[in-house]
Amino acid sequence: MRSTIGVLLAVLISPLAQAELIDEIADRGELRIAVQADNSPYAFKQDDRLTGFDIEFGQDLAKELDLRAEFVEASAAEVLPGVESGKYDIALTPSADAPTGGGSLDVSQPFGAKRLLIPFQKDNPAFESAVNNALQRLKDSGRTAELEQKWFKGVQETAAGQ
Numbered sequence: 001m002r003s004t005i006g007v008l009l010a011v012l013i014s015p016l017a018q019a020e021l022i023d024e025i026a027d028r029g030e031l032r033i034a035v036q037a038d039n040s041p042y043a044f045k046q047d048d049r050l051t052g053f054d055i056e057f058g059q060d061l062a063k064e065l066d067l068r069a070e071f072v073e074a075s076a077a078e079v080l081p082g083v084e085s086g087k088y089d090i091a092l093t094p095s096a097d098a099p100t101g102g103g104s105l106d107v108s109q110p111f112g113a114k115r116l117l118i119p120f121q122k123d124n125p126a127f128e129s130a131v132n133n134a135l136q137r138l139k140d141s142g143r144t145a146e147l148e149q150k151w152f153k154g155v156q157e158t159a160a161g162q
Contacts, residue, residue, distance in 0.1 A: 021124040025089055030068040033058045034088035037073040041151045042092070053151035054092035060143055061118075064134035080105065083119050090120045090131070111135045112144050114152070 025031060035043040035054045043054040050071055062069035074082055074091075082088045084104050108118040109132045118131060138144045 021089070021121055022127040022130060025065075025067065025127070030070040031058075031062040031065060032070045032072055032087075032089045033062070034072050034074040034079045034082055034091040034093075036076055036079065036093060039093075043071075053147055056151075057138075057144070057147050058092050060138055060147075061131075061134055064137055065130060080119060084121065086121060090118050092116075092118065108132055108135055111139060112148050114148065 033054075035050065035058070037043050037045055037050060039052075039054075041052050043050055043052040045051070050073070055071060058071060059069045072082075072088055074088070076093075079088070079091045079093055083091050104122060105119040106122050106124065106128055108120070108128070110117055118135075120127060120131065135144075
């Protein structure tokens, strides 16, 4: 009998635990996004303000989630541990730095021509679904392609011309 009650409690508590991240973020009203501020064209400072693909994309993603974007500058070594610990909700990092999933973090569906991924805390299916749906809406609206064209066009041409 006790084991049955324990199993029932575990089943009932698990969905609540999984919803905590999305509920916490919704209560806060902002999405804390870790960015590397010295990584042009993804994120960099211009006139003491953050700008770049990650900044504009993060603003659009937060808007799709009905949240404000709060950007937090982090070093490459701080980004993923900060997401795992909950210091940041997500990270926008170059694809070479993003985890592939299956480890201590989960990742979004790949997005954009560069097949970027967004890492976030593991075992948060409601948050994962919300992020993936927002990414799909940004893609379908053409906004992802528009930002890639704006921020990566010159980089791709320079790389191709070398």
